[in-house]
Amino acid sequence: xxxxxxxxxxxxxxxxxxxxxxxxxxxxxxxxxxxxxxxxxxxxxxxxxxxxxxxxxxxxxxxxxxxxxxxxxxxxxxxxxxxxxxxxxxxxxxxxxxxxxxxxxxxxxxxxxxxxxxxxxxxxxxxxxxxxxxxxxxxxxxxxxxxxxxxxxxxxxxxxxxxxxxxxxxxxxxxxxxxxxxxxxxxxxxxxxxxxxxxxxxxxxxxxxxxxxxxxxxxxxxxxxxxxxxxxxxxxxxxxx
Numbered sequence: 019x020x021x022x023x024x025x026x027x028x029x030x031x032x033x034x035x036x037x038x039x040x041x042x043x044x045x046x047x048x049x050x051x052x053x054x055x056x057x058x059x060x061x062x063x064x065x066x067x068x069x070x071x072x073x074x075x076x077x078x079x080x081x082x083x084x085x086x087x088x089x090x091x092x093x094x095x096x097x098x099x100x101x102x103x104x105x106x107x108x109x110x111x112x113x114x115x116x117x118x119x120x121x122x123x124x125x126x127x128x129x130x131x132x133x134x135x136x137x138x139x140x141x142x143x144x145x146x147x148x149x150x151x152x153x154x155x156x157x158x159x160x161x162x163x164x165x166x167x168x169x170x171x172x173x174x175x176x177x178x179x180x181x182x183x184x185x186x187x188x189x190x191x192x193x194x195x196x197x198x199x200x201x202x203x204x205x206x207x208x209x210x211x212x213x214x215x216x217x218x219x220x221x222x223x224x225x226x227x228x229x230x231x232x233x234x235x236x237x238x239x240x241x242x243x244x245x246x247x248x249x250x251x252x253x254x255x256x257x258x259x
Contacts, residue, residue: 020115021064023055024104025126026072026097031247040074042126043081046254051126051245056088062134065090068114070107072097105217112205125196129258130242132197140235141199148204148223151195152234153242160191161234169223169232183227192234195242
């Protein structure tokens with residue numbers, strides 16, 4: 019199974035580091051976020067990895083080459099021309115995946131110890147198209163699930179804005195962990211739904227949720243840090259040595 023690490027973002031919340039560097043090369047206890055995520059995938063048996071690049075792309079490519087992929091086979095999906103967000107970045111990288119084979123994605127700025135083998139077992143048991151980690155932590159945006167862990171909608175905690183794909187009473191809000199298991203058929207479905215260019219995976223989930231099983235695997239209790247701002251590095255360094 020291949021993995022993809024989303025590493026192309028501008029990291030605007032992580033200034034001043036991102037004025038001169040890609041966020042994925044920010045360091046936590048002597049290791050970059052990119053290295054930590056590559057090693058995380060390795061620990062879960064995944065050594066074929068795709069990394070997308072845009073912001074200071076040359077620095078990322080140089081680090082991957084210098085470190086020989088930290089022991090993994092790393093392919094680069096080049097988004098220098100246009101930053102495509104998570105959905106567009108995934109679709110652009112389609113040719114680098116193995117046709118018919120499921121795969122996993124994660125975000126360079128999220129550190130977690132979610133057990134991918136448990137996520138895979140959950141995914142297979144639920145016969146899902148997409149399964150991703152979620153927790154009960156506080157967030158500014160929530161995905162909404164029914165009692166069977168199926169995605170039904172999305173809510174912005176601050177504005178109260180909602181997008182509902184499946185209307186049901188008593189939907190349960192959970193926070194997205196950005197570790198996602200996909201069936202390869204996601205590419206066909208994205209294209210058939212008209213997705214192209216720049217778009218978010220959240221939009222894909224909500225578009226497909228009514229007709230396909232998009233599932234949330236609750237891994238509350240596992241370590242997880244969103245290294246979104248410079249001050250979150252200190253939090254990450256206490257949890258990830």
